[in-house]
Amino acid sequence: MEEDRGQAMALRIERAALRAGLAERADRIGEAVRAVLEHRRPAFPDVHHPDFLHPGRTALILLEDLGAADADLLLAALLRDSERPALDLAADLAVRVAGNRAATIAASLPDAGLDPADRLEALVTLDNDALMVALAERLDHARHLHLQPTERWAAFHDGITRADLPAASRTHPHLAWRIQWWHDNFARRFLNTR
Numbered sequence: 001m002e003e004d005r006g007q008a009m010a011l012r013i014e015r016a017a018l019r020a021g022l023a024e025r026a027d028r029i030g031e032a033v034r035a036v037l038e039h040r041r042p043a044f045p046d047v048h049h050p051d052f053l054h055p056g057r058t059a060l061i062l063l064e065d066l067g068a069a070d071a072d073l074l075l076a077a078l079l080r081d082s083e084r085p086a087l088d089l090a091a092d093l094a095v096r097v098a099g100n101r102a103a104t105i106a107a108s109l110p111d112a113g114l115d116p117a118d119r120l121e122a123l124v125t126l127d128n129d130a131l132m133v134a135l136a137e138r139l140d141h142a143r144h145l146h147l148q149p150t151e152r153w154a155a156f157h158d159g160i161t162r163a164d165l166p167a168a169s170r171t172h173p174h175l176a177w178r179i180q181w182w183h184d185n186f187a188r189r190f191l192n193t194r
Contacts, residue, residue, distance in 0.1 A: 006037040009056040025071035075102035116162035123167035
């Protein structure tokens with residue numbers, strides 16, 4: 001049963017990659033999903049933990065919400081977890097799993113632990129492709145923030161306000177809209193602010 005959850009994610013991403021016109025890379029993307037989730041498994045003995053499938057959900061945001069049809073962007077998304085950088089694959093393994101360009105993109109993405117001003121600076125210096133991956137990755141974490149301890153909520157939301165939202169205006173309009181929508185709705189529902 002535990003294997004099925006990771007396998008189901010890999011198959012879902014493979015099918016989405018095929019629909020996006022990435023037939024020649026869909027198998028490699030699916031293999032990368034499986035490798036990354038297997039690498040994460042020791043950190044999540046309960047594969048129903050919301051963060052276990054985070055890399056796959058980030059790739060799906062790029063594929064299904066943003067229409068990304070660049071396999072290296074999807075592979076880069078699988079390699080990065082800004083909230084848990086210790087779970088990122090080592091550089092040499094990342095290259096073997098995803099290739100040089102994807103590993104380089106993933107390595108360029110900033111960690112979540114930066115001060116928001118420093119994170120904003122790091123984000124705006126990324127090229128548009130890397131910025132889109134970085135923001136999709138943060139959006140997936142944001143979408144699951146309500147499952148984290150409440151003491152994390154305000155600081156995370158503040159980081160989105162001060163770094164990710166301003167950077168989002170430089171990238172894909174739908175991604176910017178989704179981040180703004182999450183920001184406003186989370187504040188209203190969980191932080192009791194406007």
